[in-house]
Amino acid sequence: MKYRENNSYRIKRFTRFIVLILIPVCSISQLFAQESENSDLNFIVSPYLQDLSDNSFCVMWETSLPANGQVFLAKTHRHILRPELKCYEKEESPANLHRLTISNLIPGELYFYQVKNISENRDTLEGPVTQIVIPDYNQSAINFTVVGDNQGHLKSWERISDLMFEECPQFVVHVGDFVAYGHHGDDWTDEFFPQAQNLMRHIPLYPAIGNHEMNDERYYRYFNRPYNNAFYTVKKGDLRLFFIDTNKDLLPGSARYRELENALAGCTERWKIAVHHHPVFTSDIASYRSSLMATADKGDPNISHLKDLYESNGVDLVLSGHVHGYERSYPIFKNQINKENGVVYIISAGGGGGCNRESSYKEWFTQATKKRLHYLNVQIEGNTLKVEAVDTSRIVFDTWEVEKQKELQLKAPLIITSEKYFNDTATVTIRNTNESGAINFRVNDENYQTSFDRSVSLKLENTTTVSAFVGEPHNNSRETMKTVTKLQLMKKQRQSENKVTATYYEGNFSMLPDFETLKPLKSFTLDSLAMDGIQPRAKDHFAVCFKGSISVPETSVYRFFLESFDGSMLLIDGKSIIENDGVHYEIFEEGYANLEKGYHDIEVRYFDYVRRETLNIRMGKQDEEMLDINHFIKN
Numbered sequence: 001m002k003y004r005e006n007n008s009y010r011i012k013r014f015t016r017f018i019v020l021i022l023i024p025v026c027s028i029s030q031l032f033a034q035e036s037e038n039s040d041l042n043f044i045v046s047p048y049l050q051d052l053s054d055n056s057f058c059v060m061w062e063t064s065l066p067a068n069g070q071v072f073l074a075k076t077h078r079h080i081l082r083p084e085l086k087c088y089e090k091e092e093s094p095a096n097l098h099r100l101t102i103s104n105l106i107p108g109e110l111y112f113y114q115v116k117n118i119s120e121n122r123d124t125l126e127g128p129v130t131q132i133v134i135p136d137y138n139q140s141a142i143n144f145t146v147v148g149d150n151q152g153h154l155k156s157w158e159r160i161s162d163l164m165f166e167e168c169p170q171f172v173v174h175v176g177d178f179v180a181y182g183h184h185g186d187d188w189t190d191e192f193f194p195q196a197q198n199l200m201r202h203i204p205l206y207p208a209i210g211n212h213e214m215n216d217e218r219y220y221r222y223f224n225r226p227y228n229n230a231f232y233t234v235k236k237g238d239l240r241l242f243f244i245d246t247n248k249d250l251l252p253g254s255a256r257y258r259e260l261e262n263a264l265a266g267c268t269e270r271w272k273i274a275v276h277h278h279p280v281f282t283s284d285i286a287s288y289r290s291s292l293m294a295t296a297d298k299g300d301p302n303i304s305h306l307k308d309l310y311e312s313n314g315v316d317l318v319l320s321g322h323v324h325g326y327e328r329s330y331p332i333f334k335n336q337i338n339k340e341n342g343v344v345y346i347i348s349a350g351g352g353g354g355c356n357r358e359s360s361y362k363e364w365f366t367q368a369t370k371k372r373l374h375y376l377n378v379q380i381e382g383n384t385l386k387v388e389a390v391d392t393s394r395i396v397f398d399t400w401e402v403e404k405q406k407e408l409q410l411k412a413p414l415i416i417t418s419e420k421y422f423n424d425t426a427t428v429t430i431r432n433t434n435e436s437g438a439i440n441f442r443v444n445d446e447n448y449q450t451s452f453d454r455s456v457s458l459k460l461e462n463t464t465t466v467s468a469f470v471g472e473p474h475n476n477s478r479e480t481m482k483t484v485t486k487l488q489l490m491k492k493q494r495q496s497e498n499k500v501t502a503t504y505y506e507g508n509f510s511m512l513p514d515f516e517t518l519k520p521l522k523s524f525t526l527d528s529l530a531m532d533g534i535q536p537r538a539k540d541h542f543a544v545c546f547k548g549s550i551s552v553p554e555t556s557v558y559r560f561f562l563e564s565f566d567g568s569m570l571l572i573d574g575k576s577i578i579e580n581d582g583v584h585y586e587i588f589e590e591g592y593a594n595l596e597k598g599y600h601d602i603e604v605r606y607f608d609y610v611r612r613e614t615l616n617i618r619m620g621k622q623d624e625e626m627l628d629i630n631h632f633i634k635n
Contacts (some may be wrong), residue, residue: 041065041119044096045193047127048200049119050224052171055134056103057204058224059115062189063125066094067117074103076110085114085129094120097221107136130201135170137237143167144236146376148149148175148277148321151212152187158195159392160351160375164525165199167377172203173241175321175348176210176277183216191195206234208243210277210321215247231256233263239380240269244276246303246320249591252620253420253559257309263314265414265433270404271380272315279320280307281332281345283363284356287323288585298363302588307332309345312412312480316385316402321349324356325371326389328400341478344400344437346387350374368398410434410470410477413441421557421622422460423484428484430468432455437477439469462486485592487557490573492598493549497634500526500548504534511568511605512581515545528630529604531615543607550602550619550632552595559622560591564606565614571603583609592622602629 045062052058059071070090074083089100098115105111111134115127117381135142145164150157154209164172179187193200209230213219220227230245242263250256264272278300282288288297297304300322310318311333313423326349331342345365355371362369372388374397377388389398411434418427432439432454439456441447458466463485470477503520505513526533529546550572552558562570567581570591579590606615620626 015113016366039065039442041117041123041125043125043127044189045222046197046201046363047115047130048193048197049132049202049204050099051101052134052204054107054137055105056101057105057132057134058099058101059113060097060099060224061115061127061221062097063117063119064096065119066096067098067119067123067125068092068094069098069100070116070118071100071102071239072114072116074112075106076112083112085112087116088113099224101372105134106277107134107486108139109133113588114192116131128201132202132553135236140158140170141379141381142237142239143169143377143379144171144173145169146173146175146319146346146378147351147372149210149353150192150351151177151353152180152191153354154191154195155375156352157192160373161196161199163390163392163394164375165202170235172199172205173275173319173378174205174207174351175275175319176208176352177212177321177349177351178207178210178219180212182214182219184211185218188218188222190619205446206241206243206275208275208277208321209245209247211247231259233267237380238269239271239273240267242272242274244274246276246278246300247624249561249588249590250303250306250586251561251600252305253590253592255623260306261309261614262414264309265411266320267313267411270383272313274306274310274315274318276303276318276552277318278303278322279327279345279347280304280310280318281329281363281365282323282327282347283359283361283369284323284327285359285365286326286356298365301584302586311341312478314409314412314478315343316404317387318343319376320347321351323347324349324353325369326350326374326398327369328367328369328398329390331367331402337365344402346376346400348374348376348389350391368400370397372397395419401609407475408430410437410472410475412477412480413439413468413470414479415466415468415482417484419463419557420482420486420621421487421594423487423489423557424461426460426484426486428458428460428464428466428482430458430466432470434470434477435479437470437472437475439468440471441466470500487592487594489555489594489596490575490600492552492596493573493601494599497551497599498549498601500529500546502526502534502546502632504537505543505545506538506541507543509543509567510583510609512569512605512607513543515543515605529602529617530630531606531613540608540610543605546602546604546606548602548633549599551599551634552627552632555595556621557592557594559617559626560593560628561588561590561618563614563616565611565612567607569605570614570617571601571605574602574603586614602633 047061050058072085073088074085117125197478234241282297327347329345331496333342350373383404386401414431416429465483467480502524562578570578580589617629618626
């Protein structure tokens with residue numbers, strides 16, 4: 001995970017340190033006495049809503065002491081002045097973090113809820129009585145707000161939370177970076193939840209994880225997600241939202257990519273919105289620029305390939321954050337502005353974190369950009385989607401609206417491969433997920449064939465590109481495409497393992513050097529392929545060449561994952577599998593090799609220019625669990 005410590009947080013931590021030093025010894029006993037007095041039952045995190053469905057809602061809260069939580073509920077009636085709250089759900093055992101779900105509610109009806117707690121010593125603690133309405137999307141439009149990147153800026157986050165509450169949204173979408181440091185508990189309990197308390201107890205918030213959350217377990221606990229799984233979808237009427245974790249491996253060979261691909265292909269809602277922290281497109285001049293101030297990437301290179309998935313599956317809007325400020329793209333299709341088929345990308349990272357500096361130009365894909373604190377209002381009414389960008393002075397500084405054709409376009413077919421890379425043969429299945437239409441497909445550049453079956457299977461013996469779309473009179477889906485590649489078997493190289501060695505070099509490298517022409521400063525024999533073994537080493541401006549062998553447990557196609565900051569390269573048996581060269585922050589790359597069972601030579605080249613040193617290599621059979629490369633090194 002990547003993050004930077006902001007100045008306000010450094011000051012806060014330094015102040016805490018100084019206060020502790022300056023406290024007189026005589027005051028320490030008073031502090032402990034106060035702590036004892038404050039051991040009463042109270043809220044660490046006040047009640048807040050999660051997971052509002054068509055007939056239920058989940059309420060969560062955290063208490064200072066273990067307690068049995070209860071949720072009281074009352075339904076209003078026009079002839080009753082004060083509805084009577086009755087216990088609806090309760091916990092069986094004491095807990096600090098509480099989560100209860102209220103079900104069997106009627107959409108459109110007004111309810112009141114209140115949480116109550118009873119500690120083990122029978123102390124009680126009550127939350128505020130709060131009104132809630134389950135939206136009835138058969139009658140109402142869909143409206144929600146979007147915000148991101150507040151990162152511990154208390155006043156800005158509180159201001160924007162209050163403004164969003166005034167909009168009366170049905171729900172809130174957060175595109176990530178809730179806190180400055182996800183590992184710090186008080187960032188959550190002091191700098192995120194209190195400022196949004198009024199908003200979140202009335203209105204559910206749906207989160208996308210950012211890099212500042214640092215994959216900490218608090219994110220998953222507070223937002224009711226399984227640990228290490230931040231992918232989920234939410235249905236609201238005729239809208240489906242896809243929440244994606246762009247901090248992790250989302251390359252086309254990953255399980256997470258296939259999960260997203262299947263979810264998009266199976267979506268039946270008219271409107272599709274993808275939500276993730278890092279942007280596919282940005283014109284910001286600093287965010288993805290290299291350390292040498294070279295030409296900037298036009299978005300996060302780790303997820304740039306997602307645009308093809310969004311285009312083929314008819315995603316309407318992609319919401320992201322990370323690049324502090326606001327930016328809206330033109331509708332983009334196949335790297336061209338296309339109003340009819342294009343996907344619009346909006347960066348909404350104005351929740352409090354300092355905005356990046358203004359640029360003197362706009363990229364070809366940028367239609368609007370502003371560097372200011374803001375949130376979004378999004379409304380979907382029938383065939384129309386409208387977005388407003390609103391700053392902290394309540395000024396609407398940008399709007400975008402799109403109208404969909406009333407006839408729903410057919411969904412693109414799902415192309416499923418038995419193996420994306422194969423040794424002998426592979427099977428490709430083309431599946432029509434629509435209730436009507438015929439499959440039109442072709443292999444490489446041959447003529448299209450038509451099948452009225454629900455699926456078509458092809459057996460392939462060579463590298464092949466399969467293209468397909470679903471068609472019926474006057475209505476065709478978008479086309480999907482997938483390439484299946486045949487790999488030559490790489491024979492084992494040796495009968496026994498080869499020790500891991502490393503040669504170390506220093507120099508002002510901006511690309512991987514030709515190690516054969518350089519004289520190493522040091523050489524190492526290591527127990528594993530890892531940077532930790534290269535000691536001592538310079539802070540910056542060095543390079544390392546690792547060599548060794550891996551033990552391949554069975555003959556198969558293997559996927560390799562290489563992440564580095566800065567440049568790196570992976571070779572198996574002298575053949576380049578992944579090239580991830582150049583000066584850059586953490587960038588993911590993948591590669592495949594068809595390996596015979598036995599020992600194979602491995603070489604990893606790496607250089608560091610400045611800042612942190614990252615080298616992460618994983619390996620596994622394609623479509624199976626990826627393990628650290630050292631799992632396959634037998635020393």
